Amino acid sequence: MMQHPEFHHALTFNRETCVGCSHCMKVCPTEAIRVMEGKASLMPNRCVDCGECYRVCPVDAIGVEQDDFAMIYQFRHRVALVPGVLLGQLSDEIITRQIYSVLMEMGFTHICEVETGAEVLRKAMQSYINEHQENKPLISAFCPAVVRLIQVKFPSLVHNIITMKPPLDIAGLYIRDRLINEGAKPEEIGLFYFTPCAAKIAAVKSPVGEQKSVVDGVINMDFAYNKLLTTAKQSKSAMCPVPEDPQLSPEAILWSLTTGESNVMEGRSLAIDGINNVMAFLEELEDEEVSNIDFLELRACDESCAGGILTSTNRFLTAESMRRRAQQAEQSTDHNIEKLPEEHILAKYHSLKDQLTVDKVSPRSMLKLDENIQGALEKMQRVNELMEILPYVDCGICGSPTCQSLAEDIVREEAELERCIFIQRILEQKGTFTAEESAEVMKKIWGENKLNKEIK
Amino acid sequence: MQLQYDIEGGNFTKAGFASSEIKKVLKQLNVDAATIKRIVVSSYEAEVNIVAHAYKGAVTVVIDHEKIVMQYQDEGPGIPDIEQAMVAGYSTASPEVREMGFGAGMGLPNIHKNADDLLIESEVNKGTLVTITIYLKQEGGQ
Numbered sequence: 001m002m003q004h005p006e007f008h009h010a011l012t013f014n015r016e017t018c019v020g021c022s023h024c025m026k027v028c029p030t031e032a033i034r035v036m037e038g039k040a041s042l043m044p045n046r047c048v049d050c051g052e053c054y055r056v057c058p059v060d061a062i063g064v065e066q067d068d069f070a071m072i073y074q075f076r077h078r079v080a081l082v083p084g085v086l087l088g089q090l091s092d093e094i095i096t097r098q099i100y101s102v103l104m105e106m107g108f109t110h111i112c113e114v115e116t117g118a119e120v121l122r123k124a125m126q127s128y129i130n131e132h133q134e135n136k137p138l139i140s141a142f143c144p145a146v147v148r149l150i151q152v153k154f155p156s157l158v159h160n161i162i163t164m165k166p167p168l169d170i171a172g173l174y175i176r177d178r179l180i181n182e183g184a185k186p187e188e189i190g191l192f193y194f195t196p197c198a199a200k201i202a203a204v205k206s207p208v209g210e211q212k213s214v215v216d217g218v219i220n221m222d223f224a225y226n227k228l229l230t231t232a233k234q235s236k237s238a239m240c241p242v243p244e245d246p247q248l249s250p251e252a253i254l255w256s257l258t259t260g261e262s263n264v265m266e267g268r269s270l271a272i273d274g275i276n277n278v279m280a281f282l283e284e285l286e287d288e289e290v291s292n293i294d295f296l297e298l299r300a301c302d303e304s305c306a307g308g309i310l311t312s313t314n315r316f317l318t319a320e321s322m323r324r325r326a327q328q329a330e331q332s333t334d335h336n337i338e339k340l341p342e343e344h345i346l347a348k349y350h351s352l353k354d355q356l357t358v359d360k361v362s363p364r365s366m367l368k369l370d371e372n373i374q375g376a377l378e379k380m381q382r383v384n385e386l387m388e389i390l391p392y393v394d395c396g397i398c399g400s401p402t403c404q405s406l407a408e409d410i411v412r413e414e415a416e417l418e419r420c421i422f423i424q425r426i427l428e429q430k431g432t433f434t435a436e437e438s439a440e441v442m443k444k445i446w447g448e449n450k451l452n453k454e455i456k
Numbered sequence: 457m458q459l460q461y462d463i464e465g466g467n468f469t470k471a472g473f474a475s476s477e478i479k480k481v482l483k484q485l486n487v488d489a490a491t492i493k494r495i496v497v498s499s500y501e502a503e504v505n506i507v508a509h510a511y512k513g514a515v516t517v518v519i520d521h522e523k524i525v526m527q528y529q530d531e532g533p534g535i536p537d538i539e540q541a542m543v544a545g546y547s548t549a550s551p552e553v554r555e556m557g558f559g560a561g562m563g564l565p566n567i568h569k570n571a572d573d574l575l576i577e578s579e580v581n582k583g584t585l586v587t588i589t590i591y592l593k594q595e596g597g598q
Contacts, residue, residue, distance in 0.1 A: 155595070156489035287476045288493075288500050365595065368486035373594050374521035376485040377457055384457075 009047050010065050010201035011054060015039050017061035020446055024053035024062065025401050029275050030152060030366065034409070035399040038447020046366045048148035049199040050275050050300045051309035064198045064310060067217035072107055075190025075216070079175050080108040081168060084115050084248075084256055085196050085305045086221055086228075088322040089313045094232050096325075102231045110175065114193070117170030118252035122264055128162050129265070129295060135159050137270075137285070137293040140261050142166055144203035145300035146278060152366040154282045160296075167255060168193060168200070172214035190216045194224040196308025199300065221310040250326035256305040257319050259297070267294030273307075275300040369411065383407045391422040399445040419445060457481075459517040463506045465532065468556055471507040474515050475499040478526070481519070488593040494570040495524060498588050501563040502528045508553045509533060510583065519592075523572075526588045534580040541576075542568060 020038035032046035033053060040053075040061070054062045072078045080103050087096055094102070100111050129138045139160045141147050150157050172191050179189050193215045195201050201220075204213040254260045262269035270293055272281050278298045284290050301307035306322065307315035369383070370376035386407035393403065398419035400406040409415035417423055418433065418441050427433030443451050459481065461474035478499050482492045499515070506513040510532025518525045535541045541548075542564050549559020568574050573589035 155483075156492055158489075283476065286496070287472050287479060288496050289472050365483065365486065367483045368595070369484050371486060371594070371596075373485050373487065373592055377519065377521060380481070380484060381457060 008202050008206035009042065009044060009049055010198040010205070011042070011047065011049060011051065012063045012065055013040055013042055014061045014063060017059050019059050019061070020450070021058060022396050022399075023056040023058065025399075026396055027052045027056050028401065029279060030149070031401050031405050033401070035396075035445060037444065038449060045364070046152060048145050048152060048300075049197075049202040050145040050149070051198045052275065054198065054309045064201065064220055066195075066201070066220040066223065067192075069219060069223070071217050072190060072192055076188040077110060077179055077184050077190065078108045079110040079112055079179075079189065079191045081112055081114050081171055081175075081191055081193040081215065083168075083194060083196060083221075083305065084113065084253055084322055084325075085308065085311060085318055086194050086224060087113075088306060088318040088325070089221075089225060089311060090228060091321040091325065093229060098232060099228060102228050105231060106227060108192070110179070112171050112175040113248055113252075114168050114171050115248055115252040115255045117167050117174055118255040119249060121164065121167055121170055122251070122261075125162055125164055125261075126266060128164060129267075132162075137290075137296045138162050139296045139298060142256075142261060142297070143199065143299045143301075143304075145197070145199035145275065146298045148199070148202075149275070149278065149300070150282065151362070151364050153279070154286055155365045156286055157282060158362065166203075167252075169214050176214065192217045192219055194219050194221050196221045196305045196310050197301065198309060221308065222312050225312045247329060247332060250330045253322060253326040253329055257322055258299060258304045260304065261297040262295065265295045265297075268292060269295040269297065271297040271299075273299040273304050274302045369408065379411045382411045386410060386417065389417075389423065389426075390420060393422070395421070397421045397442075397445075416441075457519045459519075461515050461517075463503055463510075463513045463515060463528075463530070465507060465509075465511040465513065465530075468507055468558070471504050472500055473503075475503050478517055478524075482524070482592075485519070485592075486595045488595045491590065491593045495526075495590050498567040498570040498590070499526055501566050502526065502586050502588060504558055505563050505586070506530045506532070508549055508558050513583075521592070523589055523591045528586040528588075529583065530585075531583045534582055534584055535576065535578040536580050538576050538578060 018039045020035055020040065022035050022040070024040050025033040025035055029050060029052060030046045030048055032043045033040050034043065035041070051064075054064065082103070087099060090099055103111055125140070132138060137160060139146075139150070139157070139162065141161050141164060147161060150161060176186070176189055176191065180186060191214060193200070193204065195218050201218045204215045204218050207213050251264055258273045259271040262271035272278050278300065299305070301309070303315040303319050306318040311318060368376060369379040387403065390403040390407060394401070398406045398415065398421070400409050400415060406415060406420060410417055418427070424433060424438040424441065428435060428438065439451055459478065461477060463474060464470060475496055479492060479496050482495060503515065506528060510530035513528060513530030513532070516527045516529070540546055544565040545561040547559050547561030553559040564576070567586070567588060570590070571588045572591050575587040576584065578584040
């Protein structure tokens with residue numbers, strides 16, 4: 001079993017840019033953000049890399065790290081692993097073949113669509129589900145933010161996760177294998193993934209349940225989108241050598257969209273997107289209120305990967321264009337257009353199947369107040385006492401997202417009761433706290449600037 | 457530590473609320489996931505029993521470092537034959553309740569299966585007291 005002492009996060013918080021508005025703190029589904037000294041700070045063990053904070057930051061202080069594009073030149077064979085959502089975003093501007101030739105012009109030597117292995121994965125997942133009926137409903141591991149969410153917030157459901165690699169890894173294994181067969185040396189092959197979200201980067205840099213990802217580098221999709229558009233506009237890319245135009249099956253094209261998995265799995269399946277919807281459902285699942293479901297497709301983003309935080313166009317339009325592409329693929333199958341990569345993978349199905357499985361996913365609860373039950377009981381008693389005097393307003397002015405989280409922070413000795421603005425007023429009325437002392441506490445939370453304004 | 461929740465007879469919309477609250481507390485106490493599951497199953501069944509059969513009721517939960525004791529007290533028809541009620545599949549639930557997917561006669565047997573100790577005291581036309589005890593295990597502990 002793989003243990004990561006500290007979880008890798010692709011989200012970065014820039015203290016220089018942060019204005020301490022606390023928008024990120026309020027939307028974080030795992031209450032992983034606090035405000036101190038006028039700046040947002042992340043509690044790494046709670047963050048699941050869903051990127052909700054990134055969406056709401058008004059000053060772009062939250063970033064998503066990526067590898068330097070020049071890194072691709074360290075390899076002789078440079079493979080671009082392209083997800084369907086990138087093509088879906090560009091379809092009105094450039095046709096797929098043209099995107100491929102622009103990618104070649106950018107320096108890649110091979111292109112492989114991420115969803116290439118979707119059908120292989122579906123078959124492997126289906127047999128996994130059939131073999132693990134006791135853990136129903138089985139949950140897809142497609143969305144890495146959901147896998148991490150289950151680890152930290154719903155640890156009792158880790159056994160429901162299907163321990164299979166995502167399509168990305170399968171596409172990676174396939175293309176690497178193909179290049180080696182064609183005579184390439186393994187160390188000369190570099191695989192680069194255009195990611196629609198932070199969670200996938202984190203999953204590549206510190207994968208859950210496996211030793212090392214098959215991918216060598218990650219490039220953010222917004223960067224790729226801009227570079228593709230500029231290159232396409234500036235050059236006569238139509239003259240470039242165009243690689244073979246692979247025809248993905250409609251199933252593979254739709255895989256990363258909502259219902260992409262649930263529609264093709266046997267039995268009773270459900271697809272849920274949006275991290276808050278996912279959390280509400282998992283809560284009910286844990287309460288034993290949901291039964292007789294075979295398979296759950298859970299995606300952190302609304303409209304799944306089309307709504308990833310690093311996408312550049314409207315998620316509904318992207319999804320619509322991908323559905324259109326799937327329809328076209330449906331029609332062309334009738335005319336017997338070859339499906340090269342898929343057939344190649346299917347031929348190798350048996351050897352690949354062994355490589356699809358990852359180790360079991362371990363729980364790492366963020367909810368516990370203490371390792372030890374007795375210690376946790378005492379802390380909970382103290383939290384309950386604090387909740388009696390806190391106002392239940394959840395204003396966030398204390399620098400913690402809710403009254404409950406402030407109470408827990410106090411018990412963990414990470415905050416003081418006087419941070420609550422209501423408590424300050426109560427103490428001021430009793431004469432045990434001065435207005436100056438209140439101001440000092442507020443400065444500690446929100447920084448000097450917000451309290452040094454001139455009022456005329 | 458003690459918790460108390462009222463349970464309303466006939467209100468299936470809220471059935472499971474107390475059970476869910478108990479679960480949240482246990483997760484914070486770092487109780488092992490398998491034990492939480494047993495507690496959730498038995499508390500949910502006991503709660504639904506009150507909603508499906510009784511007029512009103514309440515659960516009192518006492519948690520210490522080694523065990524959880526949940527007492528479900530209701531005002532209702534009572535159970536004339538407890539031994540028979542414990543038989544899997546035996547049910548007195550109304551057709552309406554069954555239509556909602558409850559009342560399969562698995563409630564008490566399911567509690568019995570998951571609890572370390574189960575005590576049922578009942579008086580016909582007055583009410584029932586179901587006491588469930590489950591010993592706690594720390595997550596990752598022995």
